[in-house]
Amino acid sequence: MNVFLFSWSAGILGVAAVLVLGRLVGGPTIPDRVVALDTMNTLAVAIMILLAVVYDSVVMVDVAVVYAALSFVTTLFIARHLEGGTGR
């Protein structure tokens, strides 16, 4: 019962990621696309943790932790490039 609940919520978050990708490909400006990518990163981490509950394995939480740390670095690099890059 609980597994079905978590699995359906992961599917709904997948549909939400489809809607966010519409903003990523159709955003008028670059910051729109960066914010859409950051939202997709957060949705992916949420989907990974929900599916770790569904698959009942603790190892899969590590993937979500590693991805949450590295997507932050990626967004930080894009933001520094947008700002103008004062110094390297």
Place this chain on the structure above:
Amino acid sequence: MPQNDLVHGAVLVLIVVAGFFAIWFRDLLSSIISLSAVSLLLAVEFYILQAPDVAIAEAAIGAGLSTAIYIVALRGCRKAPSGGSLSPEEATPEPGKEEPKP
């Protein structure tokens, strides 16, 4: 499980759409962002196929290192002396100028 198929379908459609737009954008920074989205969705797909170690490698290399290296390379390209026509705004007015000459 129908809900697992729903997640599969959503992720695969997203991979194809983001990969198409990564080569369709004229702006290079938008293309890098779309390529990062492809890498993210590929990590999610490896995860759904229950290969967590491959997903960790894809998340670390594809989403973390590769996007940062592309951003550094793009910044290096824009600092280069003007000679190549990287931006489409510079390339498009030139044929209009050359046409009235003869």
